[in-house]
Amino acid sequence: MAANYWASTQRRHWQFTKDALLDIRQKLEDEDRALVQQYPLPDRRVQSHFFNQQLVKLGRRMTIRQQALATAQVFIRRFYTKVEIRRTNPYLVMATALYLACKMEECPQHIRVVVSEARSIWSEFIVSDISKLGECEFFMISEMNSQLIVHHPYRSLVELQSTLNMAQEEVSLAWSIINDHYLTDLPLLYPPHVVAVTAIFLAMVLKPTQAGLHAASNAAATLSNVSQAIKGVEPSQLNDIGATTPQGKVQSLVKWLGESEIDIKAVVDCSQEIISLYDIWDQGNEKTCREQIARYVKARGLDK
Amino acid sequence: MPCPGYVSKVKVQDRYNVVGFISSGTYGRVYKATGRNGKSGEFAIKKFKPDKEGEVIQYTGISQSACREMALCSELCHPNIIDLVEIILEDKCIFMVFEYAEHDLLQIIHHHTQPTRYPIPAPTIKSILFQLLNGLLYLHSNWVLHRDLKPANIMVTSKGEVRIGDLGLARLFYKPLHQLFSGDKVVVTIWYRAPELLLGSRHYTPAVDLWAVGCIFAELLSLRPIFKGEEAKMDSKKTVPFQRNQMQKIVEILGMPTKEQWPGLVHQPEYSQLQSLPYTARDASNVRGLETWYWTILKSSNYPMEPPSAYPGQQGFDLLSRLLEYDPTKRLTAREALQHPYFSANGEKVSANCFDGMVVQYPHRRVSKDDNDIRTTSLPGTKRGGLPDDSLVGRPTKRLKEG
Ligand SMILES: Nc1ncnc2c1ncn2[C@@H]1O[C@H](COP(=O)(O)OP(=O)(O)OP(=O)(O)O)[C@@H](O)[C@H]1O
Ligand SMILES: [Mg+2]
Numbered sequence: 001m002a003a004n005y006w007a008s009t010q011r012r013h014w015q016f017t018k019d020a021l022l023d024i025r026q027k028l029e030d031e032d033r034a035l036v037q038q039y040p041l042p043d044r045r046v047q048s049h050f051f052n053q054q055l056v057k058l059g060r061r062m063t064i065r066q067q068a069l070a071t072a073q074v075f076i077r078r079f080y081t082k083v084e085i086r087r088t089n090p091y092l093v094m095a096t097a098l099y100l101a102c103k104m105e106e107c108p109q110h111i112r113v114v115v116s117e118a119r120s121i122w123s124e125f126i127v128s129d130i131s132k133l134g135e136c137e138f139f140m141i142s143e144m145n146s147q148l149i150v151h152h153p154y155r156s157l158v159e160l161q162s163t164l165n166m167a168q169e170e171v172s173l174a175w176s177i178i179n180d181h182y183l184t185d186l187p188l189l190y191p192p193h194v195v196a197v198t199a200i201f202l203a204m205v206l207k208p209t210q211a212g213l214h215a216a217s218n219a220a221a222t223l224s225n226v227s228q229a230i231k232g233v234e235p236s237q238l239n240d241i242g243a244t245t246p247q248g249k250v251q252s253l254v255k256w257l258g259e260s261e262i263d264i265k266a267v268v269d270c271s272q273e274i275i276s277l278y279d280i281w282d283q284g285n286e287k288t289c290r291e292q293i294a295r296y297v298k299a300r301g302l303d304k
Numbered sequence: 305m306p307c308p309g310y311v312s313k314v315k316v317q318d319r320y321n322v323v324g325f326i327s328s329g330t331y332g333r334v335y336k337a338t339g340r341n342g343k344s345g346e347f348a349i350k351k352f353k354p355d356k357e358g359e360v361i362q363y364t365g366i367s368q369s370a371c372r373e374m375a376l377c378s379e380l381c382h383p384n385i386i387d388l389v390e391i392i393l394e395d396k397c398i399f400m401v402f403e404y405a406e407h408d409l410l411q412i413i414h415h416h417t418q419p420t421r422y423p424i425p426a427p428t429i430k431s432i433l434f435q436l437l438n439g440l441l442y443l444h445s446n447w448v449l450h451r452d453l454k455p456a457n458i459m460v461t462s463k464g465e466v467r468i469g470d471l472g473l474a475r476l477f478y479k480p481l482h483q484l485f486s487g488d489k490v491v492v493t494i495w496y497r498a499p500e501l502l503l504g505s506r507h508y509t510p511a512v513d514l515w516a517v518g519c520i521f522a523e524l525l526s527l528r529p530i531f532k533g534e535e536a537k538m539d540s541k542k543t544v545p546f547q548r549n550q551m552q553k554i555v556e557i558l559g560m561p562t563k564e565q566w567p568g569l570v571h572q573p574e575y576s577q578l579q580s581l582p583y584t585a586r587d588a589s590n591v592r593g594l595e596t597w598y599w600t601i602l603k604s605s606n607y608p609m610e611p612p613s614a615y616p617g618q619q620g621f622d623l624l625s626r627l628l629e630y631d632p633t634k635r636l637t638a639r640e641a642l643q644h645p646y647f648s649a650n651g652e653k654v655s656a657n658c659f660d661g662m663v664v665q666y667p668h669r670r671v672s673k674d675d676n677d678i679r680t681t682s683l684p685g686t687k688r689g690g691l692p693d694d695s696l697v698g699r700p701t702k703r704l705k706e707g
Contacts (some may be wrong), residue, residue, distance in 0.1 A: 134366075135310045135363045147379075
């Protein structure tokens with residue numbers, strides 16, 4: 001139920017295996033073969049980057065809290081497991097998701113404000129009539145079956161920071177890794193606490209670089225090594241990894257991980273997903289993405 | 305959003321036959337319906353008022369409380385919480401379909417005052433309270449505050465099962481605390497409003513719901529709201545007024561709260577207002593005290609006074625006084641209340657059917673057949689269409705559910 005992840009609609013209806021997710025998306029595309037062929041779009045991960053970047057831009061104009069941005073990102077991702085993207089105006093979907101997320105995260109914004117801010121950055125794609133966004137909200141809620149409560153890894157991070165004796169900079173690094181995971185499918189694949197533990201793990205192992213993950217390609221390499229190392233090991237063996245890293249804290253983290261009931265394999269998987277995210281960062285695909293979206297939105301009159 | 309516009313895949317009228325109109329509240333109208341096309345059973349459909357711009361209904365964005373109610377009801381699942389069947393978004397309106405509950409506590413209390421007053425059987429009260437607390441424990445353990453518990457929002461099915469309803473004001477309380485206050489101008493119907501809220505507290509907690517349970521317990525015993533204050537209206541500047549009269553009513557029965565009793569009292573924003581209540585030493589000696597109030601009620605309602613069959617009896621008083629505890633940090637929690645000896649006295653088990661062993665049958669919910677057109681969107685709100693009873697007139701309604 002609401003604050004209890006195990007009984008939540010998130011776990012029951014919005015957590016997929018990789019294969020299931022693949023399947024769902026394949027089906028969506030199959031139902032719209034012609035449309036999909038007519039309007040190619042970049043790789044889904046590139047799209048995710050693009051959406052994230054755009055959404056953050058909108059969020060910044062209204063100084064929206066991170067948690068609401070995160071919820072909006074999850075809404076968008078859920079929505080597009082139900083609806084083929086080429087049937088939608090992604091800019092309207094983004095604005096709507098943010099509007100709805102702000103209500104759910106107790107920082108409501110007036111619909112007029114959202115529309116006018118969205119118009120100021122995406123003027124070509126957003127009309128001034130607020131009823132368009134209101135209508136899209138109906139569409140979105142209906143596709144999500146009114147399941148609007150999203151569990152985020154932030155809470156687990158906050159809960160664990162003292163248990164694991166984390167330093168402030170480790171917490172902020174973990175926090176930003178969590179922010180970044182919304183660019184991937186992870187929110188649809190793993191429970192929030194697994195993501196939190198992954199972020200903590202990466203943050204503590206990475207601590208010496210302090211560079212923030214984005215630029216740190218060698219950090220990514222470190223991560224790969226770590227995840228290579230954890231891959232396939234039994235929890236009891238994790239101690240060794242801890243011992244080989246410079247920090248005692250990491251060691252105790254690894255010990256804690258071994259004792260907790262966290263699915264280690266899931267953590268490894270998650271780490272890899274995040275690492276590969278940094279690999280494809282910055283491929284300069286933004287322009288193509290923007291153009292390809294504009295092409296179908298305009299051609300199909302979805303911006304009206 | 306897409307060019308042809310949003311069209312619901314599900315149609316209310318394909319799934320349900322609307323039988324008639326039940327009630328209209330702050331947010332819209334509630335209809336009784338039966339299932340169609342193979343769907344059996346009775347339902348209550350809560351239709352949220354759509355917004356109008358001029359004469360045309362338009363999408364204007366869904367209110368935050370409707371969003372909360374939809375989201376929370378979709379997550380919650382417990383035998384003492386009203387069961388949501390589905391939500392249909394159709395024709396710019398939101399329809400929340402619930403299981404139908406034949407009764408509610410307001411109606412049951414009302415029945416016991418008409419035409420003459422006769423008490424609700426003690427085992428019935430015990431069962432209602434137990435089920436209510438059980439539902440509340442579930443809400444609180446899931447970090448949900450109800451914030452609007454009152455007899456009208458507590459339903460009872462024809463099988464005597466209690467269902468907490470109307471989550472229109474409910475909120476998750478693990479969200480940062482300071483946000484719990486901002487944005488909500490009015491919380492909890494005034495007669496059931498906890499003293500810390502009346503005193504302007506911003507840090508409110510699940511304890512507000514337990515105060516309301518205390519008030520409801522008292523009302524089930526006496527058939528009248530225990531603290532029936534008059535609501536001070538918001539002034540033109542939209543500042544939230546101090547509910548002087550309501551606080552006065554509480555003080556008249558419980559006495560003036562003291563620092564010893566409630567150490568946090570002096571930090572309440574409206575503490576100075578409390579001190580300005582017309583309350584003298586003479587009044588202090590006139591304070592009846594909850595205990596006097598309680599035994600007077602028990603006597604006038606002919607509840608058994610002598611042990612061993614005496615219940616609600618002493619245990620009932622003890623429970624009531626711990627629910628109507630001034631200090632929210634000392635007030636019983638739902639879990640503690642459920643473990644109170646009141647429920648286990650005489651080794652009796654509390655029945656899961658609050659009508660167990662009852663001879664009287666409560667009348668069915670009034671359903672007005674005049675309006676069974678759920679599609680008409682512009683009917684004026686007639687508050688609680690059914691009951692022709694003046695004891696209900698003057699029940700305060702919530703205003704401005706939302707900021
Ligand atoms: N499931 C149900 N079965 C039968 N009647 C119901 C049901 N739900 C609600 N009602 C009736 O409709 C009334 C209003 O419903 P509800 O409290 O959910 O709406 P509201 O708009 O928040 O009303 P209010 O402002 O009066 O609290 C209830 O007091 C009750 O009489
Ligand atoms: Mg109500």
